[in-house]
Amino acid sequence: MADIAQQDATPAVYGGLAELLDRLRRSSEYVLIPLFALVAAGLLFSIFLLALGQSPATFFSLLWRGGFGTGFSWENTLVRAAPLILTALCVAVPARLGLTIVGGEGALVLGGFAAAVASIPLVNAGAPSFVVLPVMGLCAIAVGGLWIGLVGVLRHYRGINETIASLLMSYIAIAIMNFFVEGALRDPANPNKPSTQAIGEANMIGDVPGLGVHWGLPVGIVVAILLWVLMNRTTFGFAARVTGGNVRAARAQGLPVGRLIVISCAIAGACAGLAGFFEVAAIQGKANASLAAGYGFTGILVAFLARQNPLAIVPVAVFLGGIAAAGGLIQRRMGMPDATVQVLQGLMFVVLLVSETLYGRMPFFRARGDKR
Amino acid sequence: MSGTDIGFWGVPLAMFAGAIRVSTPFLFVSLGECLTEKSGRINLGLEGTLVFGAMSGYAVSYLSGSPWLGVLAAGISGMFFGAIHGYICKLPKVNDIAIGIAMMLFGTGLAFFFGKPFIQPQAPHLPSINLGGWSDYPQIQSALEINPLFLVGIVLAVAMWWAFKNTRWGLIIRMTGDSAPAALAMGYSVDLVRFLATTVGGFFAGVGGAFLSLYYPGAWSEGLSSGQGLMAVALVIFSRWNPLLCFAAALLFGAAGAIGPALQSVGITQGYYFFNAAPYLLTLFIMIASVSPKRSLKGAPGELSITK
Numbered sequence: 279m280a281d282i283a284q285q286d287a288t289p290a291v292y293g294g295l296a297e298l299l300d301r302l303r304r305s306s307e308y309v310l311i312p313l314f315a316l317v318a319a320g321l322l323f324s325i326f327l328l329a330l331g332q333s334p335a336t337f338f339s340l341l342w343r344g345g346f347g348t349g350f351s352w353e354n355t356l357v358r359a360a361p362l363i364l365t366a367l368c369v370a371v372p373a374r375l376g377l378t379i380v381g382g383e384g385a386l387v388l389g390g391f392a393a394a395v396a397s398i399p400l401v402n403a404g405a406p407s408f409v410v411l412p413v414m415g416l417c418a419i420a421v422g423g424l425w426i427g428l429v430g431v432l433r434h435y436r437g438i439n440e441t442i443a444s445l446l447m448s449y450i451a452i453a454i455m456n457f458f459v460e461g462a463l464r465d466p467a468n469p470n471k472p473s474t475q476a477i478g479e480a481n482m483i484g485d486v487p488g489l490g491v492h493w494g495l496p497v498g499i500v501v502a503i504l505l506w507v508l509m510n511r512t513t514f515g516f517a518a519r520v521t522g523g524n525v526r527a528a529r530a531q532g533l534p535v536g537r538l539i540v541i542s543c544a545i546a547g548a549c550a551g552l553a554g555f556f557e558v559a560a561i562q563g564k565a566n567a568s569l570a571a572g573y574g575f576t577g578i579l580v581a582f583l584a585r586q587n588p589l590a591i592v593p594v595a596v597f598l599g600g601i602a603a604a605g606g607l608i609q610r611r612m613g614m615p616d617a618t619v620q621v622l623q624g625l626m627f628v629v630l631l632v633s634e635t636l637y638g639r640m641p642f643f644r645a646r647g648d649k650r
Numbered sequence: 651m652s653g654t655d656i657g658f659w660g661v662p663l664a665m666f667a668g669a670i671r672v673s674t675p676f677l678f679v680s681l682g683e684c685l686t687e688k689s690g691r692i693n694l695g696l697e698g699t700l701v702f703g704a705m706s707g708y709a710v711s712y713l714s715g716s717p718w719l720g721v722l723a724a725g726i727s728g729m730f731f732g733a734i735h736g737y738i739c740k741l742p743k744v745n746d747i748a749i750g751i752a753m754m755l756f757g758t759g760l761a762f763f764f765g766k767p768f769i770q771p772q773a774p775h776l777p778s779i780n781l782g783g784w785s786d787y788p789q790i791q792s793a794l795e796i797n798p799l800f801l802v803g804i805v806l807a808v809a810m811w812w813a814f815k816n817t818r819w820g821l822i823i824r825m826t827g828d829s830a831p832a833a834l835a836m837g838y839s840v841d842l843v844r845f846l847a848t849t850v851g852g853f854f855a856g857v858g859g860a861f862l863s864l865y866y867p868g869a870w871s872e873g874l875s876s877g878q879g880l881m882a883v884a885l886v887i888f889s890r891w892n893p894l895l896c897f898a899a900a901l902l903f904g905a906a907g908a909i910g911p912a913l914q915s916v917g918i919t920q921g922y923y924f925f926n927a928a929p930y931l932l933t934l935f936i937m938i939a940s941v942s943p944k945r946s947l948k949g950a951p952g953e954l955s956i957t958k
């Protein structure tokens with residue numbers, strides 16, 4: 279009790295501004311350490327490039343130009359950021375309950391596939407797009423939610439590790455889509471690349487007026503804000519965070535741990551399914567192997583970089599979308615393989631996780647008078 | 651064809667042959683993972699190690715002309731990945747499961763990066779031992795063409811099983827995995843034991859990758875591994891951290907993986923992609939059947955984060 283009184287008393291001495299600065303200094307830990315990790319990863323990657331006889335300066339300037347340099351590259355970046363926001367939310371929401379779910383790729387693929395399948399009878403019956411698109415979207419959300427929700431069920435009721443189960447289910451999801459796309463649902467109009475029947479030009483989601491980006495981006499941002507409110511400002515979110523902090527304490531308080539886990543996983547899967555819907559309805563126009571483009575995996579990195587905070591996910595997704603968008607330019611200009619971006623992302627991920635060890639160790643970020 | 655056509659008997663035979671052929675990478679990765687998990691740590695990144703091992707093994711075999719040198723290179727590169735994982739995990743507050751995912755993405759990225767020039771060329775393959783010379787059926791002959799690495803894997807499994815039970819090192823690893831405080835009290839460095847176990851486990855996974863690119867399917871491509879490294883992790887749980895059961899489980903997974911190609915060989919192409927999913931479904935069902943939230947698993951290392 280004495281400690282609390284003292285802590286409360288200290289800021290009064292320094293006044294409001296000093297208190298604010300003090301709080302900023304302490305919370306800057308969560309921004310500065312990931313930034314530091316990114317810089318360190320960039321340095322390590324420069325060494326890697328130098329060892330290969332390539333110029334890091336050229337690489338990073340191309341990265342800037344290809345991702346953020348021109349209006350066209352911004353469009354390219356934001357188109358990639360849209361699915362990344364949603365797949366990162368698929369990681370971040372269960373992470374609040376202490377679950378590491380990495381199956382966003384599978385939920386995206388199945389969600390997109392379900393959307394494309396749902397559109398077939400409607401398009402053939404000549405339904406207008408204001409009927410087709412909502413049905414597609416709802417199917418994608420439902421299938422994605424069920425898919426990751428099932429991971430939650432397996433986790434809670436069977437004790438199966440959610441990381442392994444969700445990864446395995448990604449492979450199963452891709453196999454299910456391939457099975458139908460190469461078989462029963464293959465559209466003869468696409469002889470070269472097996473695909474489902476196209477949803478048709480009239481049903482494609484257009485761009486946001488004035489931006490060369492489809493509606494998936496604003497929707498993703500709105501979903502991120504809604505989920506931030508859900509996880510930080512509601513009883514549900516509070517219960518979820520208690521569960522993530524200590525399952526036993528949550529059970530002792532009578533919280534419905536199983537229901538929280540399953541619902542959070544279903545919300546997560548619904549986000550990834552929605553990403554699949556936008557990939558089909560705004561980019562591909564049909565379901566095929568291009569759906570498994572790795573957005574689910576990059577989304578994991580986005581979520582970890584954003585420290586599982588739904589609001590921070592938006593800028594981080596734009597940042598990583600930019601890196602991905604620059605991949606083509608780097609490949610052409612420097613003659614490097616397309617996996618270059620993957621190496622950089624992997625390196626960033628590893629360094630970022632290593633940087634977790636720094637939390638609470640730097641005296642600069644500590645509260646005044648904390649002499650640990 | 652009349653004398654050698656064995657009709658639908660070809661399906662079980664092809665599954666048997668497939669079990670021997672496809673199981674080897676499962677066997678090596680699961681033995682590596684078994685060793686790592688016995689010391690109390692989980693390495694989910696072995697999928698990346700497997701892919702990088704496949705690439706480096708193929709590249710070295712192509713450049714040097716010796717497939718065995720390729721196997722060694724794959725093992726050493728795997729060891730390198732294991733060492734990174736082992737070093738990072740000993741830092742405080744670092745999540746070993748997340749690091750595994752990151753190493754998986756990093757390893758596959760690096761393998762694709764360096765493997766680009768090796769997609770086209772043909773590297774020398776590992777030789778095989780023909781045990782089917784007594785039979786007139788070419789199908790049986792080809793089924794009994796066994797790769798030496800398969801035999802090495804069997805020996806390794808038995809040796810590990812024996813060593814866990816009977817040697818000082820085996821006891822130290824098991825003790826570290828069951829109770830870090832006990833190992834500390836006995837004066838052993840928990841971090842060092844786990845570091846070594848992860849490093850050696852990475853070596854095994856790398857060798858498993860070399861089998862993929864140098865024997866079956868026998869060429870380096872970006873779609874070479876499809877989750878074998880990950881399935882092996884689940885396989886270790888299923889075999890209750892017993893190297894001998896790892897071998898049996900690897901055979902089972904090999905057979906499941908061979909269903910699709912086996913049916914295709916007798917003309918059933920319907921559902922090829924569905925049968926491709928068989929190993930993943932099998933893994934999932936096995937986990938559902940063998941894991942329970944109410945009791946801890948028999949033989950599970952007490953320090954393992956994944957069963958807690």
